[in-house]
Amino acid sequence: MTGPGVAAVLDVRDLRVWYATPRGPLLAVDGIDLSLGAGECLGLVGESGCGKSSLGRAILGLLPEGAGCDGVLSVAGVAVMSLSPHERRELRGEQVSLIFQEPMSRLDPLMRVEDHFVEMITAHRPEVSKQEARRMCYETLASLGVPPRRASQYPHEFSGGMRQRIMIGLGIVLRPRLVVADEPTTALDTLVQAQILEILRGLADDQGIAVLLITHNIGAVAETCDRVAVMYAAKIVEVGSVDQVLSRPGHPYTQGLVASVIHLQSETLSSIPGSPPDLADPPAGCRFHPRCPHVMDVCRTTEPPPVAVGDGTVACWLHVPVGSHPAPHPSG
Amino acid sequence: MAFVETRDLRTSFSLSGSFLSRLAGRPGVSITAVDGVSLSVEQGHIYGVVGESGSGKTTLGRSILRLVEPTSGVVLFDGEDILALSPRQFRPYRRRMQIVFQDPQAALSPAMTVGAAVAHPLVIHGLANGQEARRRAGDMLERVGLEPAQRFLDAYPTDLSGGQKQRAVIARALMLGPEFVVADEPVSMLDASVRTKILSLLLDLQRSLGLTYLFITHDLAAARFVCDSIAILYLGQVVEQGPARGVYAQPRHPYTRALLAAVPQPDPARRAKKDIPGGEIPDAASPPANCRFHPRCPRAFSPCGLEGKDLVDALEARWTGLPEDEFAWERALLGGLLPQGRRLVVRPGRSGGSAEVVAFFERLRDEGPPAFRSIESIAAVGPMVVLGLSEGHDPTPVDVGGSLVSCHLYP
Numbered sequence: 114m115t116g117p118g119v120a121a122v123l124d125v126r127d128l129r130v131w132y133a134t135p136r137g138p139l140l141a142v143d144g145i146d147l148s149l150g151a152g153e154c155l156g157l158v159g160e161s162g163c164g165k166s167s168l169g170r171a172i173l174g175l176l177p178e179g180a181g182c183d184g185v186l187s188v189a190g191v192a193v194m195s196l197s198p199h200e201r202r203e204l205r206g207e208q209v210s211l212i213f214q215e216p217m218s219r220l221d222p223l224m225r226v227e228d229h230f231v232e233m234i235t236a237h238r239p240e241v242s243k244q245e246a247r248r249m250c251y252e253t254l255a256s257l258g259v260p261p262r263r264a265s266q267y268p269h270e271f272s273g274g275m276r277q278r279i280m281i282g283l284g285i286v287l288r289p290r291l292v293v294a295d296e297p298t299t300a301l302d303t304l305v306q307a308q309i310l311e312i313l314r315g316l317a318d319d320q321g322i323a324v325l326l327i328t329h330n331i332g333a334v335a336e337t338c339d340r341v342a343v344m345y346a347a348k349i350v351e352v353g354s355v356d357q358v359l360s361r362p363g364h365p366y367t368q369g370l371v372a373s374v375i376h377l378q379s380e381t382l383s384s385i386p387g388s389p390p391d392l393a394d395p396p397a398g399c400r401f402h403p404r405c406p407h408v409m410d411v412c413r414t415t416e417p418p419p420v421a422v423g424d425g426t427v428a429c430w431l432h433v434p435v436g437s438h439p440a441p442h443p444s445g
Numbered sequence: 446m447a448f449v450e451t452r453d454l455r456t457s458f459s460l461s462g463s464f465l466s467r468l469a470g471r472p473g474v475s476i477t478a479v480d481g482v483s484l485s486v487e488q489g490h491i492y493g494v495v496g497e498s499g500s501g502k503t504t505l506g507r508s509i510l511r512l513v514e515p516t517s518g519v520v521l522f523d524g525e526d527i528l529a530l531s532p533r534q535f536r537p538y539r540r541r542m543q544i545v546f547q548d549p550q551a552a553l554s555p556a557m558t559v560g561a562a563v564a565h566p567l568v569i570h571g572l573a574n575g576q577e578a579r580r581r582a583g584d585m586l587e588r589v590g591l592e593p594a595q596r597f598l599d600a601y602p603t604d605l606s607g608g609q610k611q612r613a614v615i616a617r618a619l620m621l622g623p624e625f626v627v628a629d630e631p632v633s634m635l636d637a638s639v640r641t642k643i644l645s646l647l648l649d650l651q652r653s654l655g656l657t658y659l660f661i662t663h664d665l666a667a668a669r670f671v672c673d674s675i676a677i678l679y680l681g682q683v684v685e686q687g688p689a690r691g692v693y694a695q696p697r698h699p700y701t702r703a704l705l706a707a708v709p710q711p712d713p714a715r716r717a718k719k720d721i722p723g724g725e726i727p728d729a730a731s732p733p734a735n736c737r738f739h740p741r742c743p744r745a746f747s748p749c750g751l752e753g754k755d756l757v758d759a760l761e762a763r764w765t766g767l768p769e770d771e772f773a774w775e776r777a778l779l780g781g782l783l784p785q786g787r788r789l790v791v792r793p794g795r796s797g798g799s800a801e802v803v804a805f806f807e808r809l810r811d812e813g814p815p816a817f818r819s820i821e822s823i824a825a826v827g828p829m830v831v832l833g834l835s836e837g838h839d840p841t842p843v844d845v846g847g848s849l850v851s852c853h854l855y856p
Contacts, residue, residue, distance in 0.1 A: 160636040161607075258723065260761060272725040302497035303663060307707035307721045329636060332709025355713045373638040374711045375666045377693070382648075382670065384641040388606055 121187075122290045122323035123149040123172065128184035130167045130176065139393045141167035142182070143347040146419075151290065152321040154314060156334030156355070158370070159344035160389055168344070169295045169327045173211045174201040189290040207237050210284035212294040217276055220268040226250075226279055227264040233283055253282045257312055274305035281312060285322065292316060295327045310337045331374045335359050340425070343367045346390050346400040353425020363427035366401045399430065407431055411438050446524065447485035448657050449492075449509065449625055454482045454518035456501075456508045460730065476729045478504040479515070480681035486625075486674070491651060491658040493672030493689065495665055495704070499726045501681040502661045506627040509659065510542050511535065522625070540570065543623040547630035549610035553602040559586070559613050560598030566620045585616040590646060608639035612646065619650065629661045644671060665708050669693050677701045680729060680737040687848030697850040700738045723762065735837035736853065746815040748853040750837025753784025759816040778805060789832040799825040806832060 130142035141164040186193045189208045230250035251261035257278040298306040316322040342352040351364040362368045369385035387404040402412040419426040456479040478501040486492040496502040508515045546552045564578035583594035589612040591597045632640040676686035685698040696702045724741040735750025780794030809817040822833035842849040
């Protein structure tokens, strides 16, 4: 959590992201609050289609054509919503960068690795000489375990894990305050995945960068993050410290999600019945109620408010004292 | 007796170079994706093949089914040497063995209804058609949990979720009543909550139909849950195999240990600093000599087959952990490092001559990490220092507490 007086690196209030579809607007992110401080690593987890990547792209100002968003979004104290496209481009790279799942598609196959760095650095900092930019490149690569002597090679000469390190290097060479990593290890093998997660953890610990790790891999979050936010059907249903949320999950969806992870101590296979709703036509009340083993009448009609639980919040009627539940709707 | 067995199975592909290199008469490059694999699968058991991408696990599964033709070796299916059979003789065996692919999206034709796709094997093999084929497809859909079948028979794959598509693919694989199923990463494309449902289904089908599975995966946690036996594959070779219980309780090969250490733990209380080996799986077209894991192995030593370039890597690994001044001194001492096969030629740098370089490597050999113990000779040749490395040899499988381990740490 961000302490009092410390400005959050990322501050999101009531953010909504929508896409136009033939059936009307689809809300992929529906009123989300999130904050992230320097040196903190926050995991954003949820099943495919829950809206977590849309949230990441909105933070970067990289939503596709035909998408819209509103709400409050500030990165390093800058209100992103009011920036021009040009100012947003400047913000990306200098204050915030994105690390993608597939690094090869983001590197120019005809450019040496060091030229990627020189171009990136001089575009944002015209006063930096080429020589100085190259020195920054070598230093960054070395810190990520890429031998600087390989900086003159082309992207195809590197393995998947090395390319992902290069992408991370390009993302951090200008010392941004925030790194958004969207499924950064999904395409990588087990051992390389562990290497990259260690690097992301190091960005937060050693350089004070705020890291937002978007993933469906609960294990990766447990190993890497300080806090975790759980997204279901375009909303955050639970947020809190990794220790609390993954060891003592408060929301029935989080409980189901954590129980469904197969790990090296698993004795049973557990799953959540049903499947996530269509975001173009989400259920009324709590969006998880059709799949929830603890569903009550109030869940079917009224959306639960976020309630403080331990060091975080849970949006579930089970955590609201019965006396505070809304009166049932009059019938008829 | 084993139900399915491979003996020294090898499958190579030739990458036949460019047009110009063929014109010049140069031989094409060949990749041995499966390199001498021997394993035996008991009837009614689940045998796990675990490896990272590039380990050859998918090619192994396909070679056993003869979906790709192995280059050499033996595949015994129910006692019959199926690689020796003509295509005509092999046909009855095809029906007894099936495969479930990783990507259900790619495995189903978008232009075919689910009912038609599931009934297709019956029609192809002339076992049923029309209403009879549709009825049997409907029964199988219900068997794999796509109920009521009426809702799915006329649906197209785009109408189905990822988990439902994989159920349809499983239904199609079971239509001909196979006894042996190769499941190639059947759940890796699915979300965690769907993954457990499909695994439960596969386990349920295996028990109720008495199936035998070859379960191919990169997910050690899932393999532990479903498999009776397990083989760990690295660059086309089995490094460790045995009863799953034993391999997980006491992994022996450094690669198996590294893989297990890298599995993310969802319980934050188990979070621990890991010692993950660096590097990645090398190019299968030019695999490392002798033990193929040696360039990444933290315990690699003399017999493992180290080469000059491995010593360069070991030096770089050492430098990342040194204080700045010691690193600067060593970097200045070693002006150039030129690996030549099992030799490393060192050009002394600014801060010392060949005598200092010789003394430096003598100290590393005696006190450094295991990789430097492979230095057999250190000689000043003119202005250069030449390091000769001891010759390695291939590790052979050794029985260690019930597991077969191919590693020089277990002589």
